[in-house]
Amino acid sequence: MLKLEVRPQPSKLMSLASPLLALALTALFAALLFVMLGKDPVRGLGAYFFEPLNGVRAMGEVALKATPLILCALGLAVCYRSNVWNIGAEGQFLLGAISGGGMALWLTTAGVTGPKGLYAPLVLLAGMAGGAFWAAITAGLRDRFNASEILVSLMLVYVAQQLLNYLVFGPWKDPAGFNFPQTMTFDASTWLPSLWTGTRLHWGFPLALLLVGLFWLFMFRSWRGFQLQVGGLAPAAARYAGFSARSALWTAMLTSGAMAGLAGAMEAAGPLRQLTPHVSTGYGFTAIIVCFVGRLHPVGIVFSGVLLSMMLIGGELGQSRLGLPNALTGVFQGLLLFLLLACDTLIHYRVRISKSGIKATMKARAA
Amino acid sequence: MNEIALLIAATIASGTPIALAGLGLLLNEKSGVLNLGAEGMMLIAAVAGFATAFLTGSDLLAFAAGAAAGALAAAFFGVLVIWMNTNQYATGLALSLFGGGFSAFVGAAYVGKKLGERVPFEVPFLADIPFVGPALFKQHPMSYITIGLVLAVAWFLYRSRAGLVLRAVGESPESAHALGYRVRWIRLGAVMAGGALCGVAGAFLSVVYAPLWVEGLVAGRGWIALALTTFATWRPMRVLLGAYLFGGVTMLQFHLQAQGVEIASQLLAMLPYIATIVVLALISRNPAWIRINMPASLGRGFHPNS
Numbered sequence: 001m002l003k004l005e006v007r008p009q010p011s012k013l014m015s016l017a018s019p020l021l022a023l024a025l026t027a028l029f030a031a032l033l034f035v036m037l038g039k040d041p042v043r044g045l046g047a048y049f050f051e052p053l054n055g056v057r058a059m060g061e062v063a064l065k066a067t068p069l070i071l072c073a074l075g076l077a078v079c080y081r082s083n084v085w086n087i088g089a090e091g092q093f094l095l096g097a098i099s100g101g102g103m104a105l106w107l108t109t110a111g112v113t114g115p116k117g118l119y120a121p122l123v124l125l126a127g128m129a130g131g132a133f134w135a136a137i138t139a140g141l142r143d144r145f146n147a148s149e150i151l152v153s154l155m156l157v158y159v160a161q162q163l164l165n166y167l168v169f170g171p172w173k174d175p176a177g178f179n180f181p182q183t184m185t186f187d188a189s190t191w192l193p194s195l196w197t198g199t200r201l202h203w204g205f206p207l208a209l210l211l212v213g214l215f216w217l218f219m220f221r222s223w224r225g226f227q228l229q230v231g232g233l234a235p236a237a238a239r240y241a242g243f244s245a246r247s248a249l250w251t252a253m254l255t256s257g258a259m260a261g262l263a264g265a266m267e268a269a270g271p272l273r274q275l276t277p278h279v280s281t282g283y284g285f286t287a288i289i290v291c292f293v294g295r296l297h298p299v300g301i302v303f304s305g306v307l308l309s310m311m312l313i314g315g316e317l318g319q320s321r322l323g324l325p326n327a328l329t330g331v332f333q334g335l336l337l338f339l340l341l342a343c344d345t346l347i348h349y350r351v352r353i354s355k356s357g358i359k360a361t362m363k364a365r366a367a
Numbered sequence: 368m369n370e371i372a373l374l375i376a377a378t379i380a381s382g383t384p385i386a387l388a389g390l391g392l393l394l395n396e397k398s399g400v401l402n403l404g405a406e407g408m409m410l411i412a413a414v415a416g417f418a419t420a421f422l423t424g425s426d427l428l429a430f431a432a433g434a435a436a437g438a439l440a441a442a443f444f445g446v447l448v449i450w451m452n453t454n455q456y457a458t459g460l461a462l463s464l465f466g467g468g469f470s471a472f473v474g475a476a477y478v479g480k481k482l483g484e485r486v487p488f489e490v491p492f493l494a495d496i497p498f499v500g501p502a503l504f505k506q507h508p509m510s511y512i513t514i515g516l517v518l519a520v521a522w523f524l525y526r527s528r529a530g531l532v533l534r535a536v537g538e539s540p541e542s543a544h545a546l547g548y549r550v551r552w553i554r555l556g557a558v559m560a561g562g563a564l565c566g567v568a569g570a571f572l573s574v575v576y577a578p579l580w581v582e583g584l585v586a587g588r589g590w591i592a593l594a595l596t597t598f599a600t601w602r603p604m605r606v607l608l609g610a611y612l613f614g615g616v617t618m619l620q621f622h623l624q625a626q627g628v629e630i631a632s633q634l635l636a637m638l639p640y641i642a643t644i645v646v647l648a649l650i651s652r653n654p655a656w657i658r659i660n661m662p663a664s665l666g667r668g669f670h671p672n673s
Contacts, residue, residue: 154590
């Protein structure tokens with residue numbers, strides 16, 4: 001009989017091996033599914049894990065989609081390490097897109113001109129403020145009314161999506177846009193410029209990598225980060241040490257809201273250059289998976305952000321090249337998180353064949 | 368007058384799936400397990416129910432398929448959380464994300480397919496009473512069954528021995544274990560029962576309420592049902608009342624749109640979600656009140672050998 005036995009110390013090795021194991025199992029499941037759908041599993045897996053990295057142009061697209069994932073996940077990692085369960089990054093992302101896009105739209109209608117990217121910092125700051133404001137609603141209700149941050153942050157995702165719909169179908173709709181639900185294209189001075197002409201990859205990617213470094217310093221080398229982590233791991237110890245749980249809640253929520261908002265504003269001012277109802281393709285939810293697969297660690301998040309971005313692009317490639325349904329990406333994402341959590345059991349437990357179990361079953365059989 | 372009667376009838380119909388899911392989650396949480404995967408289970412069950420109804424034409428089989436799909440999804444969650452001691456929040460979230468993707472994948476073949484209007488069941492004689500008849504007694508049978516289920520669960524939890532054991536497991540798994548109860552199997556049973564009820568709720572949405580399948584059909588009702596268990600301070604009757612309240616808010620939104628009120632439809636569509644937040648904040652504002660009513664081990668894992 002198999003039995004789980006508590007390890008004397010959490011296994012460092014398993015903590016790094018578990019995401020790889022989960023990824024391998026997900027790929028195995030994916031291959032089985034491709035066979036069942038009557039497709040070549042080698043080509044199917046290739047579309048997800050090889051083709052997105054085939055060539056500089058393709059890699060640029062991977063980095064482009066990884067940027068919002070990494071940014072959202074960085075903020076979420078601070079939350080989850082502080083035991084604050086913000087699952088509404090999607091809503092904070094949308095608010096970032098709305099307020100960043102709103103700023104760009106306002107500048108455009110005010111008739112600003114200038115070199116490309118002159119006003120981009122303003123747009124990004126507006127996005128961060130918008131995302132932080134949306135997170136502040138959750139933090140405030142948790143702080144003042146003890147309302148579950150899980151449920152409030154999630155409900156606010158639906159509210160944010162409707163708010164975006166209202167704006168692009170109503171007051172912000174482009175008058176010259178043939179009644180399509182979209183704003184006018186922003187002026188070039190508010191765009192987030194591309195890194196190289198001809199690619200869609202913008203300055204947000206290096207900025208995200210810079211923030212990875214800053215978040216590492218904040219979480220592991222600052223007094224504030226230490227307080228947050230103690231609060232998450234051992235709330236009683238944090239209370240005894242006099243670390244305020246309220247200030248931890250606000251720090252974590254505002255940080256992650258600002259990060260998600262930044263990602264939203266980048267999406268609006270970077271590749272899209274206008275607002276539509278489909279600014280986000282679920283980046284805020286995918287970022288939760290990125291966060292866990294990356295071990296809630298800034299450096300790990302870079303790798304998992306690239307991985308999940310490859311899976312997003314792989315879904316599109318699989319659809320166009322092999323006629324696979326695009327919804328498969330969602331299946332694989334959910335499965336990856338499921339398998340990861342299962343494999344994580346091996347960090348704290350080891351599998352033992354229990355002798356007493358065997359004896360007991362033998363006795364039972366003999367009787 | 369007649370319009371108000373129809374509004375009440377619609378409120379009951381739209382509250383029914385939330386009540387069913389909320390009731391399932393209540394059972395689930397009474398055992399000490401928090402399942403954030405409600406939305407995912409409802410989505411998977413909605414597809415299963417719709418496909419069954421479409422292929423067999425039987426509502427009964429559709430509900431059975433929904434319940435089975437919900438219970439199966441819940442069993443996966445349960446094994447991970449109960450035996451492998453994974454984080455309940457993260458695992459539930461994984462189920463919700465997986466359910467969203469999986470239902471979109473399986474359901475793609477059924478988008479745009481029609482089932483036809485469901486004929487409501489008219490309670491003999493009572494349905495003929497003016498006003499009261501059309502308001503209360505011309506519903507799909509599942510609406511009445513839901514009320515019966517609420518009463519049954521209330522009886523089970525507070526009047527039966529099995530219910531007492533279930534609550535004991537939720538309050539203190541260590542004590543229940545010491546008394547010789549098989550805590551983990553009891554929890555798995557509660558989680559699967561909760562999944563089955565969420566599944567029936569999902570099937571009701573796609574087969575009776577909509578009746579059609581689109582991606583994301585459940586539209587946050589699973590999360591509203593999760594919030595509902597807190598509003599109801601874990602009491603079955605209050606779950607039912609709360610569900611009708613939310614059904615009412617949803618219907619009010621459509622009613623106002625139909626009346627041509629000068630508010631954009633997108634802003635009205637926010638109403639149920641904002642109402643959830645407001646009520647959640649009002650009920651939760653007294654931490655002591657929540658702590659007294661909440662199952663004491665809610666969200667905590669249990670490992671008998673540690």
